[in-house]
Amino acid sequence: MEYTPGTAPLILIAPHGGTLSPATLADRNCAACTTANDVNTQELARAIATAFTQATGQAPHLIVNRLHRRKFDGNRDRDEAIGSNRVLDTTWLWYHAAIDSARARVAAEHSRGLVIDLHGHAHEIARLELGYLLDDAELRLSDSSLTSRGAMTRSSVARLAREARVTTDRGVAVLRGDGSLGTVLTMRGYPSVPSSQDRAPLAGQPYFNGGYNTQRHGSSGGGMVDAIQIEMPGPGVRDTEASRSRFSAVLASELMLYLVRLYGWQVTR
Numbered sequence: 001m002e003y004t005p006g007t008a009p010l011i012l013i014a015p016h017g018g019t020l021s022p023a024t025l026a027d028r029n030c031a032a033c034t035t036a037n038d039v040n041t042q043e044l045a046r047a048i049a050t051a052f053t054q055a056t057g058q059a060p061h062l063i064v065n066r067l068h069r070r071k072f073d074g075n076r077d078r079d080e081a082i083g084s085n086r087v088l089d090t091t092w093l094w095y096h097a098a099i100d101s102a103r104a105r106v107a108a109e110h111s112r113g114l115v116i117d118l119h120g121h122a123h124e125i126a127r128l129e130l131g132y133l134l135d136d137a138e139l140r141l142s143d144s145s146l147t148s149r150g151a152m153t154r155s156s157v158a159r160l161a162r163e164a165r166v167t168t169d170r171g172v173a174v175l176r177g178d179g180s181l182g183t184v185l186t187m188r189g190y191p192s193v194p195s196s197q198d199r200a201p202l203a204g205q206p207y208f209n210g211g212y213n214t215q216r217h218g219s220s221g222g223g224m225v226d227a228i229q230i231e232m233p234g235p236g237v238r239d240t241e242a243s244r245s246r247f248s249a250v251l252a253s254e255l256m257l258y259l260v261r262l263y264g265w266q267v268t269r
């Protein structure tokens, strides 16, 4: 596990891009465990961190699981993450303590901030799937239904939905308003769902809405730091070094603008 502390109100996590697979470490032993990696997501996390630092003069916190997913899953509760291999108990504890410590530091230095949990999907539609802990059926509801059901308070961006700097960015607008991450990334050439252009996955379309990390490290249970899961397609994003380099630059600059616009971050460089 690797934790590189930063100074920006941004925490990047790469839970499924590890390549180390030592024979001395038993494979995870659990029924129906997913053991396939999200290919190239570790490289992407590092490239995004570098691009963000170049753009802002401040480094994000970066947490990387370097073990292959057949050994350790960086987005599951302890038992499933280590698959009964108790020798990794302390590794799991250390990994999440690193994220907790990054969140505590962001909260202390900036009062608020954002976790981005980076993944890769192989779904038919090559769009970014942004996960806020709301499932596809909920996302298909109207903005007013989502609001009346209190959906945003259960989301991984509950705090941002309540306290975004500009009032028109609050509530369901965090998912698919003009300033939402999905909308701005779509405008930069990376189609995203949810967004103003693609409000929700259609019934039957596969969609990842978040997981252990967005639940544990976001603001659904309170706290100062929000979390968004970004599931990246292969084509044009993860597949080649040129794709990764182009996408990293775009995501880094949009995350900077997002932190400035929605969180009131003052970039001082």
Ligand SMILES: [Zn+2]
Binding pocket: 016, 038, 075, 118, 119, 120
């Ligand atoms: Zn994943």
